Structures are given as structure tokens and as C-alpha cells.
Amino acid sequence: MKWWKRCGVCEGSGLRGDSHGIGECRREESRRTREYYREVKAKIRYEAFGQCFMCGLPQEVCEKWEDNEAGRWKRVEGRECQYSGALFEGDFRLLAGYREVSGRWIERIREKGVEVERQEGLISYLGRRVEGWEVEWNNLTAEFHWIAKRVEEVEEEE
16 A cells, blocks of 8 residues: 555655655644644444444455455454554545645545535545445545545646
8 A cells, every 4th residue: 555654744745755644744744634633533423334333445345354255354263464554544645645635635525415524524524435436445545546646746837
């Protein structure tokens, strides 16, 4: 996972941020994002069957889950989630470090009817399941994909 354990605040500032995530960043510029990230992470509730509840990734990707051969997934006792918190933190780290992308993303989800100014609106939106895909996932996963693609475009332009 390209953006796992990389700090968007440091990366966006042209510094190496590949040894820590947004939760561990010591830069003052990341303080508000860290605080907001922790608040939202503590409150988010995912809809059933859309993802692993630890990492936010589709259950098909996470080692903590296996196919129950009835079209659903079951938790595997003794296995740990290999990307715990990675996807959720990934959205925040990229948005914090790439303000241009952040502004475009906020406009994008506002157009979808998400009340960005209300933390509850954002939390509810991110935790919702997305229908119509081969892999079960949620808006958190879909938005991470969109955000990461825009960040790559910005980096290519530089």
C-alpha cells in the first residue's frame, strides 16, 4: 500500500514522511488534522458487510476475513488485520498534505449532498456501503481511491 505509514503533511511539504503517519507527525502544521482525525476515527461506524472494521479495506483484501462460501465473509480467529487503520488514516494524511486536492475533494462530496461542515455528516457518509461493485466496500475506500489518484496527478505535474 503506497500511502501506508507516510505522512501527507510532510510529503506535501517536500519532506520525507515515510516513517510515520499523520497520527505520529510532530509538525505543528499537522496538529489540527491529527485532532480531527482522532475525533472522526473514534466516532465512525461502518455499515455491515462493506469492509473490515479495523482497517476500512474491503474484507476480500484483509487477512482477518475469509469467504464463508455463502456470498459473505467471516472473521478468522487468531488472524490480525494487516492494515489496521491504514485506509482511514490515508484519507486524512493525503488531504492534510495536499491542500489543492483537499479543496477539490470537499467540493466533490458537497455535490453529493454531504454536509462537510457537520462532522456527523462526513462520518455517516464515509461509513456507508457502496453498492454495485464486484468487491464490497464503502465510501471511505472509494474516496481514498479518488484522493490518491488526484495526489498522483499533482505529483506528476511537479
